Amino acid sequence: MLMFATNDQLLKNAIDDLGKYVDLKDLGEPRYILGIQVNHDKKEQKIKREQKITLNQRKQIDDILKTFHMEDCKAVKTPMDVSQWKQSLARATESKQATNCPDVPYQSLMGHLMYLVQGTRPDIAFATNYRLWW
Structure with a gap:
């Protein structure tokens, strides 16, 4: 306690x-x-x-990046830029991105991100919830 x-x-x-x-x-x-x-x-x-x-949650963030082989990824600003959001939505709709990636442990990644949102990172809530649409 x-x-x-x-x-x-x-x-x-x-x-x-x-x-x-x-x-x-x-x-x-x-x-x-x-x-x-x-x-x-x-x-x-x-x-x-x-x-x-x-x-x-720095250690947990580092562990998530290692788990999903994203150690070298580039950071983006949050809250998510609306123009970026619309472009991403259009690209995903055209390519049917979510159904073409069966090997990506998407649900696991989203679960990890939601834990970060609920803990110390409410600033990534919109971007994370947006990604949950797929």
């Missing part, structure tokens, strides 16, 4: 209260949660007396 609070005393009180009912073990600051990396900015904490926590 992860617990967060706005200050240390509030967190300690919550842990003590919960500890009356169940056995608790403090494992320290988390590094990964369900494949999501948790970064604690200690430098920021010393300067402002508050801790900055950021989340990312």
Whole structure:
């Protein structure tokens, strides 16, 4: 179980209260949660007396690129450019792109991308959902 609070005393009180009912073990600051990396900015904490926590899925993104042999792919901007979207739609419709690629594990790739969208990458939601149409 992860617990967060706005200050240390509030967190300690919550842990003590919960500890009356169940056995608790403090494992320290988390590094990964369900494949999501948790970064604690200690430098920021010393300067402002508050801790900055950021989340990312860089390792999972790298693993997806390796799994689907896309390590050398080129990045595109998101949100998706409308003109690019219309051109892509026209090309896909003309070539029936989705039915001509039976060897591509398309559903698996889309599942991986949806997990990223739900975790830390809502910025790729439109482009991912657009690709789900195929």
